[in-house]
Amino acid sequence: MRAIMVGMLVAAAVMRSAEADLDVTVTIDLGQDLGQNFGTLFSGTEAEGRLACGAGFAAVYNSYFRSDRLKIQFFVRPVKQTAAYTLDPLPRAGSDSGAYPHGLGNDVYVHVFKPERSYQVWQEKTAQWRSLPSQKWPGKSAATVRGKRLEVRGDHLVYDGERILDQAKAGGYRYSYYGQGHLFLYRKQTTDGGGEIKQITAVPWSPYGADLSVDLAQGVAIDLKMMKEFPYAWGQFGDEVLNCSNWGGLYSFDGKRWVVVVEADEKTSYQIYSMVSFGDRLLMAQYPSGVLFSYDGAEVRTLTGWPPVPPGASTSVREAQTTAIYRGELLVGVWPWAELWRRDPDAQDWVFMRRMFTHPKLHAIPVHPYEPEAEAAGLVRNDLGQRLTAMVPTGDALLLGTSSKGGATVLEGSRLKLLTSSQRQEYGAMYRLKMPGNLAATITWRDGPTTLRFRAQNGRMSIQQDGRELASTSLAPGLVPDLSAARIQWGKGVFGPCPGEMSAMERR
Structure with missing residues (x-):
């Protein structure tokens, strides 16, 4: 492994305004870029063990897209009102019944098929989507x-x-x-x-x-064991690269040989839609259980109740489809009701944030939303199942997309007469979610050391690289906890381990 050279300054002093101060500098050589995960730079916990702050590179794969490998998140977790968030609707990217946002660099894209095929990129300054010329499509x-x-x-x-x-x-x-x-x-x-x-x-x-x-x-x-089998989600654990097929075959490659971790079985429905490196394990979002599975390099375990089933919903044919790390916390989206769940690291429990659709009322029979309406329109019975497709960190927010089961499902009123126009518009909708205390930016790759600085002070948090500010956002008064007794851990945390060794640490 390449060594990580660390120059660190942590200031946790109470200022005149009683606002605590956080200033961390890390000089890091990531080594050769061979597609590996970069993991956690630092993680800070308060004296009682509460997660307070950190920074790292999330390694997430959702449905079709891998998270941007050079996007770093810096977070500070508030002491109070940890569940507070805002959710704002954004303009639609197109007329499809599904929107799958994904990030590359500091941009967020959506591939649109209706009314005509295009690639849309989000413009934060104008709060609009801009169509890219075809030669610029990712x-x-x-x-x-x-x-x-x-x-x-x-x-x-x-x-x-x-x-x-x-x-x-x-x-x-x-x-x-x-x-x-x-x-x-x-x-x-x-x-x-x-x-x-x-x-x-x-x-x-x-x-x-x-x-x-x-x-x-x-x-x-x-x-591959079965003729109908093909690769779905990808992830990494240590030096292993893992893939799960559409029939539940979980395969691991360690650089020399393949190992079958889980056998594909044509009699058993088993699909992994998302993988995320979280702490010391790889988490996998599964259908039809609707929960996360974990892999620790030796075995796959079912994490029952990760997340739970909300009251009134069926416990069958649930799909944990989407994962993200945001403000140091694990988020999961679940089909068929587009549920958004957050794992509270303080309570070590799941918090139901919301459904991403306002309709219909949750029910267990039938299992999926609008089964009669879908069949009457000539669609597959579960086509109007509701998906939270992706959660993409950008600046201080997450951009979220929704979808029917099939993203190109026809939603014209002539076919779905029992759904109102506003109800149909919730399929393929885009939203901006914000929780105070998170900031994301894409670093510039360096063949050699680079210095990153993370600051949360004077009502502002920012990320710098080699003296240039990459991103900043405002902080509400009192958000930054007193970190004078905090324990800083280097190279380990929620984003997984960072490949390298640390030295030259300093704290004051």
Whole structure:
């Protein structure tokens, strides 16, 4: 591992206004960027053990999209009114019945299919969506690696504008994920004899090589058990990269070999829609239990009641679909009622924040919202199940999207006569959620050390990199707790471990 050089200043003194002060500086060398998680920089707890502050890089995969790897969150948790939040509606990105926001850099995007296909980017200053020219659209499975874009464009895997793999010509390959120095590709190809190849292949690749082309001959493949099987969510635990297929096959790659952690079973519905690194484990959001599963490198455990079922809802066919870390706290979105849950680290319990739809009233029979209306409109019975699709940190907020089960479901009034226009508009809606005390910004990649400074003082919190301010927001009076007796832990916390070692620590 590369060493992390740390120069740290923590000031926790009571000022004239009785407002506490937090000032932390970290100089860090992240080493070579090989798609790894960067984890937690620091975590602060008060004398009684209460989580008070911290900073780190969230590693989240939701449905189709990976969180931006270089987006850092800095948080300060208030002592009082920890459940307070605001939720504001934003303009729709398009006419689809589903909006799946995702972040790259400091931008938030939504891929729109109706009324015509487009890519929309959020403009915070004007509070509007702006349509991007097609050449500026993010490619499929886009991620930032060594400060440059790795993505699929057409049939090609592209890095920083250079084609590094012709997927179709190579034989049915499709790039999915980059982690721990390996490209992970799904392969589906019919053989000359009429058989079918279905594999996930891990191919070693580095953005530092003189020749960036992908050498598939170096790949290590695992055959998928079922013909209907394909990769869903991705995540990492330590040096392992994990994928769960649409039939519940959980596969781990440690850099040399594949291990089947959970066998795929065509008789059992088991799907993982989201993975998030949280503390010392990898959490996986599962259907049909509607709860999180955890992986610790040895076994998968069901976390019963993570989150619970709200009174009045059915306990069956629930889908924990969406996860996020915000203000140092774990958030989960659950289908079919678009529930938003928050894990309170103080009470060590779940808090029901809200449903993202105002209609219909919660019920257990039938299991899904609007089953009769969907069938009358010629839709699948559960098509009007309600999803909270994603939660993307940006500035001091989270941008949230909603969806029907199928994001392209037709919601015109001529088909869904029993739903009002305002009810239909809640499908595919966008919102801004804010809880006081969180700030997110994307750092610039450095091949070498970079200095990050986190300040919460004088009614303001900010993030700086190498002397340049990246983001700031206001803080309400009294928000920052007295940290004079706080315990600062380096490289460990809610965002998972940071790969490296720390030295040169100073505190005053």
